[in-house]
Amino acid sequence: MIVCSKCNHTNMDGAMFCSECGAQLIGSDVLTTQNMSMDVVEESAKRDAHSSKPAPSAVLNTWITLHLMDTGQMLPVSDRGEFTLGRISEGQPIMPDIDLSPYQAYANGVSRLHAVIKRTASRILIMDLGSANGTYINGKRLNPNIEHPLSNGDIIALGKLKIQVLLKTS
């Protein structure tokens, strides 16, 4: 059974929208009861810190910023040379480094472990991790498990979640 968080109506397991009030059932539990690992809490703490006023050191180390195009939010990434993107839900063995569930990840078809972005000496690369709904660069679907280079300003899509990649050009 799935209890709608909006109207408390009981829906059958497997329902995707509440038959009583029409609210989307899937993904909403991810938003309300988040089971986050410390890792991610730190990550989001950095995000929050940035949105109020960026610490100078963070800006210095930021090599990539993810611009979530639907909501306009900016996610700067600084300390890691490689990170996975996905969404967190209960009972998941491997967590993504960046959890996109606050940005309608489920509704947009983002897999739990969707893609990985990494920095090499010369290039920035993205690789789809065999996601259900695919990863796209500027509208072109990537073959899974193959690395593709990213350029500043590229628009990537995880399923339908569109993210613009802003690279720090040094």
Added chain:
Amino acid sequence: MSMASDRADYYALLGLLREASQEEIKHAYYEAAQRLHPDKNQTAGETELFLEVQRAYEVLSNVKRRAQYDATLPKESTPLLFVKDTVEYSRPNLVRLEEPQLIYVLLEMSPRNADEKIPAPPLNLCLVLDRSTSMQGDKMDLVKAAASQLMRTMRSQDIFSVVSFSDRAEVIIPASYQTDRTKLQSRIQMIRTGGATEIYQGLEAGMQEIRRNLDTQRVSHLILLTDGQTYGDEQACLQLAEEAASKKVGISGLGIGNDWNDIFLDALTSRTGNNSAYISNPQEITKLLMEKFNSITNTLAEDILLEFKLGEGVSLNYAFRLQPEGGPLVLDSPMHLGPILQDTPLTVIFEFVVEPSASKSAQVGLLDGSLKMAMAARPMPVPPLRVRFEQSVSDTPGDDPPPLSIIRALSRLTLYRMQERAREEAQAGHYESATRHLKNLAQHLLDQGEKDLAKTALLEANNLERMQSLSENGGKEIKYGTRALLLSAAEVSK
């Protein structure tokens, strides 16, 4: 492709799957023999087809000869040359549960080769026009203008007829190739309004015209234009629609204004895999009629028929066609899914309930059946396509989110069903819950940026609260408005 591969094998000829039982073979033969018998058939080539069908039956009905024949066939059953199908599930697996659970399946059938244009088959089209008193004035004039324009659009190979009706029917233009269009146009202009609405009268006269030219290589279709309710003859109308469906004649309905019975017209048309459309403003009659005409001329395969059995412990709750025209489907087998157009695939979403008893096994067969289709554009019968919806069962829910196409379809279908439910509740006198559902609907419509429709829904919710009734036009606007949203959802997900 070579002629040899285009030639249907004995199974295809009888519309059978390879594993058909002797009982099924016999049944298919009787059906085909009746249809193609030289005493009855009208089209050139059907007598040869009849002889071919007899040859097929002689071989397949004899177990020994059938085995010999089977050995000569290529291993895999002939792939459908013109159509491909894809199936998507809302969940990667079912879960072992002590309670019932839902799963959605999205079936899409599209032209195999989108670039390959198949010449549009000729039509056998009948327009059935309501001329009851309520049509008087603008409505009738606009219907006449639309009918005249449609007639001018007909190609030389098309057969066209016009019937008008009130409480009785008249044939205005008998079914034939139309040459002298000016003369025919003046006949349409002569239609006068008067009398009550008895839809059966019009339908029967229209079917009579269509029956004259039944031909597997033509798309036969009846378009009903009405503005009123019919009383007492609904059952007869539905029976006629069943007959039409068995003869591969499509019936579409265009309802003008607020007083016609949309639920009846949907029931009527969905029996042939078609649907009703709502014309709120008579100025739109021509536009909608031409749209309908274009989709009929664009037909790749007429009404796709799904013959099926549900798995043990599985029930089918709901089925809805998202494309080419949105509409609810009748849940019985065989189910009329509707046409595939050359430029628009057929997309249907199914909602299944799986009982706990079924989820005990490792694999649940939801539905097992075959898709049968008639293609006027193809001279030889098309072999049926095996279709199996099945999903494995695990102890835990699957990892992946549902496919976007299903999320998008359901986000809109949920709105359509809320509307459906609110109207049913209002009808049954449950005003409070009907009002609540309409208000919820308005909220979601607003969230999805559909301001006008949201406003209509809210207005109707207020009507319900204060006067305990829905306005006819508001109810229809919401219904056909949410239906149109479904169509746009299906287009976006491509």
